[in-house]
Amino acid sequence: MKNTYRVLLVSVVVSLLVTTNGGCADGDRGASGQVATDSERQTKAPVRAVRGASDSGRQRNAYFGDLHVHTTYSMDAFQFGTLATPDDAYRYAQGAAIKHPAGFDVQLDRPLDFYAVTDHGFFLGVVSAGADTSSEVSKYPAMESIHNLNAAENLTFESIPTRNFRDWIRDFLFAMARSKPLQAEVASIMRSTWADEIRAADRHYEPGTFTTFAAYEFSTTKPDGGSLHRNVIFRGTDDLPAEPFSRLDSLDPADLWNWMDGLRDKGIESLAIPHNSNKSNGQMFQLTTWAGDPMTLEHNEQRIRNEPLVEITQVKGTSETHPALSLNDEWAGFEIDPYVAGGGPLTKGKPSGGYVRDALKNGLHLAGQGFGNPFKFGFIGSSDTHTGAGSFVEESYFAKVGLLDATPALRGSIPINDDDVKTLGLAEADASSFYTAPDGRRYLQRASSVYGASGLAAVWAEENTREAIYDAFLRKETFATSGPRIRVRFFAGSGLDASMLDKQGGMSRAYAQGVSMGGDLLVESRAAPSFLVWAVRDALSAPLQRVQIIKGWLEDGKTHERVFDVACSDGLTVDPVTHRCPDNGAKVNLADCAISADRGVEELKTHWRDPEFNAKQQGFYYARVLENPTCRWSTWDALRAGERPRPDLASTIQERAWSSPIWFGGSDNSEERLD
Numbered sequence: 001m002k003n004t005y006r007v008l009l010v011s012v013v014v015s016l017l018v019t020t021n022g023g024c025a026d027g028d029r030g031a032s033g034q035v036a037t038d039s040e041r042q043t044k045a046p047v048r049a050v051r052g053a054s055d056s057g058r059q060r061n062a063y064f065g066d067l068h069v070h071t072t073y074s075m076d077a078f079q080f081g082t083l084a085t086p087d088d089a090y091r092y093a094q095g096a097a098i099k100h101p102a103g104f105d106v107q108l109d110r111p112l113d114f115y116a117v118t119d120h121g122f123f124l125g126v127v128s129a130g131a132d133t134s135s136e137v138s139k140y141p142a143m144e145s146i147h148n149l150n151a152a153e154n155l156t157f158e159s160i161p162t163r164n165f166r167d168w169i170r171d172f173l174f175a176m177a178r179s180k181p182l183q184a185e186v187a188s189i190m191r192s193t194w195a196d197e198i199r200a201a202d203r204h205y206e207p208g209t210f211t212t213f214a215a216y217e218f219s220t221t222k223p224d225g226g227s228l229h230r231n232v233i234f235r236g237t238d239d240l241p242a243e244p245f246s247r248l249d250s251l252d253p254a255d256l257w258n259w260m261d262g263l264r265d266k267g268i269e270s271l272a273i274p275h276n277s278n279k280s281n282g283q284m285f286q287l288t289t290w291a292g293d294p295m296t297l298e299h300n301e302q303r304i305r306n307e308p309l310v311e312i313t314q315v316k317g318t319s320e321t322h323p324a325l326s327l328n329d330e331w332a333g334f335e336i337d338p339y340v341a342g343g344g345p346l347t348k349g350k351p352s353g354g355y356v357r358d359a360l361k362n363g364l365h366l367a368g369q370g371f372g373n374p375f376k377f378g379f380i381g382s383s384d385t386h387t388g389a390g391s392f393v394e395e396s397y398f399a400k401v402g403l404l405d406a407t408p409a410l411r412g413s414i415p416i417n418d419d420d421v422k423t424l425g426l427a428e429a430d431a432s433s434f435y436t437a438p439d440g441r442r443y444l445q446r447a448s449s450v451y452g453a454s455g456l457a458a459v460w461a462e463e464n465t466r467e468a469i470y471d472a473f474l475r476k477e478t479f480a481t482s483g484p485r486i487r488v489r490f491f492a493g494s495g496l497d498a499s500m501l502d503k504q505g506g507m508s509r510a511y512a513q514g515v516s517m518g519g520d521l522l523v524e525s526r527a528a529p530s531f532l533v534w535a536v537r538d539a540l541s542a543p544l545q546r547v548q549i550i551k552g553w554l555e556d557g558k559t560h561e562r563v564f565d566v567a568c569s570d571g572l573t574v575d576p577v578t579h580r581c582p583d584n585g586a587k588v589n590l591a592d593c594a595i596s597a598d599r600g601v602e603e604l605k606t607h608w609r610d611p612e613f614n615a616k617q618q619g620f621y622y623a624r625v626l627e628n629p630t631c632r633w634s635t636w637d638a639l640r641a642g643e644r645p646r647p648d649l650a651s652t653i654q655e656r657a658w659s660s661p662i663w664f665g666g667s668d669n670s671e672e673r674l675d
Helices: 006-017 075-079 086-093 126-131 143-148 157-162 165-178 180-204 253-265 297-307 357-370 418-423 465-477 507-511 634-642
Strands: 046-050 061-069 114-117 211-213 215-218 230-232 269-275 310-314 377-382 434-436 441-446 456-461 477-480 489-492 520-521 529-538 544-555 558-568 605-607 618-627 654-658 662-666
Touching: 006 310, 061 086, 061 211, 061 230, 061 310, 075 126, 075 605, 086 114, 086 180, 114 180, 126 180, 143 165, 143 357, 165 180, 180 211, 180 215, 230 253, 253 297, 269 297, 269 544, 297 544, 310 357, 310 477, 357 558, 441 489, 456 465, 456 634, 489 507, 489 618, 489 654, 507 662, 529 544, 529 558, 529 618, 558 605
Parallel strands: 061 114, 114 211, 269 310, 310 377, 377 477, 520 662
Antiparallel strands: 046 520, 061 456, 215 230, 230 269, 377 456, 434 441, 456 477, 477 654, 489 529, 529 605, 544 558, 544 618, 618 654, 618 662
16 A cells, blocks of 8 residues: 555544445347337438447347446445345356345345446445354454444444444544554555455356456545545456555545556556446536646546446436426436435535536537546446445335345334334434325334435447447447346437348448447537437337427537437327327326336337437437336335335336447547557
């Protein structure tokens, strides 16, 4: 560790805020379903497809995975009672049942295609080693309070009040600052744990069937709260550094990028994925550097070189946009978790600077001023599970943080009884700990109540291998879902026509004559490009209701956004004035969570042109696909308990998928890496 004594003392206050609390083949021929087409005669506009376009004739398939998974080696996951190892996590992703910290089995309804264990680089493996009384590090006095923390007799709900690490982190950091032998022991544990994580990824990698990545989480937080965390994903596992770059090295993400650039110069490729921008108190996409200095072109190019993707949805909320930022988007309030990470009990943060669509628009503004675009992200989702196992299905949701939210009462979806209040050591008079419904029912007031059963990362790639999937990450041919395995494709260009959505070889022609999600269009005339959107439902989830295209653009120095419905289910058509599909009448029966059997479709696809296109503008488009409404997990919890849904929580949600954006304009202001 570099400058350990100094950096640890700087980290003390910040650390106290952080931790205490099967691939689907596309097939060029679509399945049967409703088709919405643009009958307008195609104009041959000279629009050039660049970066992200493919001249490959190889078919690309949709692969689904999770790039944000914590196991027993993460300090906080161990604190929450998690004993699952990286091997357990990879077995879970391949369809095996594993144990939840509360003792019950968890298992996917079908295997995933790729997975990355991303344990915190900060104190990687140290807490689990310190709790093991046979280890050398456990002999240090600073470890005594966590001895046998997760022994069988201690994995109880009664132990929850003792699982607060604020004091332990403070004491341990000061102990390290005073003891070089302890520093050396911690460094040794982190290196050996990292080596074990790499070996686990290699043990479970089956090219063509199941892909794993060596990965970890870089966790940093500003002193005034706000998560600024990134997951770092390595392309391969050869010659990786002896230990991850963590907050013990620096709190500044730019130093992480310097480290990644240095590795890249040695032939070691990696990328970082920011997540939970919604919980950053507006700081993830702030318009200054970490130190508060003005952005420079060099800074912004370095950021997008190392951070081509962003995690747009996960269990701790969806970061696409916020109702306060997108006033004309009726779907902007989806699964909002408004609370600052590390900001104290249920402290709400600032939306501006914390949501992805807002960042995309600000990126246009920066690029227009000649500073490059640091926010030119492709989209993924992931889980951020801290049990080794992602919970992606509302009906079988088992939350995130092990023992701490393992039951409906603990996550606040059903009333809590007096005995549980006493077990948790809560003061009856502490009104901030409870929500009381109008009918007098009392619930725990916890951030976990606004968590979601989300999300998944998805790519279009030629095969299920590290190389092919990582290349898809780099070209941003990625999409995110809130849990269901909805497939979505998105193309733009002047040579596209509606027949590509139906004819054999249509997708290959779309790649050859247009640009796929994640790419750039250089518009060189007034003629509007056309777009192809194609979405297919998850057979185990609800039917599709509508497809939308979200547009953001820069005009006269100001940014704007608009939502266009472009394909409607059930024979409905888009209103040309409001740009909205009529309501298809899909309903949810809250008595049993049954959904309308006669509404929605298997597939939606369309050929569309922007009726307001202006070639002088700089901007972006991305697709958003919405299912029919279904019960939220909290409603399922209440139904099984024989309770009414908690009135201040949404009873239903509309699961969805988001494509990565396609950018357009007369020039390209970003630097992007393609192999």
